[in-house]
Amino acid sequence: MQSLQSFQLAATMNTVLCLFVAFVCGGIIGLERQIRQRTAGLRTNTLVALGAAVFVDLAMRLAGAEGATRVISYVVSGVGFLGAGAIMKEGANITGLNTAATLWGSAAVGACAGSGLLPEAGIATLFVLASNTLLRPVVNYIDRHPVAEHAGEATYYFYAICQQDAQADVREQIQELLEAANYPVRTVEKHDIQPNKTEIEAELFATAVHAQELDQVITQIEALPGVLQAFWNAGPQNN
Numbered sequence: 001m002q003s004l005q006s007f008q009l010a011a012t013m014n015t016v017l018c019l020f021v022a023f024v025c026g027g028i029i030g031l032e033r034q035i036r037q038r039t040a041g042l043r044t045n046t047l048v049a050l051g052a053a054v055f056v057d058l059a060m061r062l063a064g065a066e067g068a069t070r071v072i073s074y075v076v077s078g079v080g081f082l083g084a085g086a087i088m089k090e091g092a093n094i095t096g097l098n099t100a101a102t103l104w105g106s107a108a109v110g111a112c113a114g115s116g117l118l119p120e121a122g123i124a125t126l127f128v129l130a131s132n133t134l135l136r137p138v139v140n141y142i143d144r145h146p147v148a149e150h151a152g153e154a155t156y157y158f159y160a161i162c163q164q165d166a167q168a169d170v171r172e173q174i175q176e177l178l179e180a181a182n183y184p185v186r187t188v189e190k191h192d193i194q195p196n197k198t199e200i201e202a203e204l205f206a207t208a209v210h211a212q213e214l215d216q217v218i219t220q221i222e223a224l225p226g227v228l229q230a231f232w233n234a235g236p237q238n239n
Helices: 009-035 042-084 097-114 118-133 135-144 164-180 211-222
Strands: 088-090 093-095 154-163 185-194 197-204 227-237
Touching: 009 042, 009 097, 009 118, 042 097, 097 118, 118 135, 154 164, 154 211, 164 185, 164 197, 164 211, 211 227
Parallel strands: none
Antiparallel strands: 088 093, 154 197, 154 227, 185 197
16 A cells, blocks of 8 residues: 555656666667677666666665765676676686677666666667777777887797796796786797697787896796796887
8 A cells, every 4th residue: 555655646657757768778788798699798787877877866766866876886897797707717818898888878878767767768778879880990990000110019928948848837937927027928928849748838918128127037937946948039010
């Protein structure tokens, strides 16, 4: 009976409209992701947008704009944890960042819809789609057209020759030591050069370096168990 007494047709219809807009906008974002066979596709992005809209609309009706503002802050942090699950790290390579960012965008669209800002939800949807579609050719063009040689920076490589049974530990230690020295690793590869021996090659992000700092890291690497030799050199300028 209490539910019937508190029932307001206008407010309920407004909720239905807000959730419908969140459903449609989240579905549009998710459809683009589904077509590209991404981890978080149609259903995931729709549910994220719809869930954000439900929470924000509920807070809006119970506590007004102030309550909705608090809930939106929780939505932002909560979706951050959800997006973290979409990020995968394989060695030095990280994937899923764009998927996580898209989920964050879907939550923002849902929050707009739940707040009753329906035109803003549609506009936000267009911008999320533009980021995932219109910017893709730009990224591809930049990747395929190198900058002028004088604008590039040298790429540096670290090498460690170690026993095969120690390669996993050595590889991990190399990345940790280099990152601790503020030289993050772009990629790591290994090459079997002799029976029971492996060469580990770590490519650094293009940057300016100080030889003394790299030499100190080399000294630390050579002290690792199983390491037979370690050295670094500069490759051609990074395009």
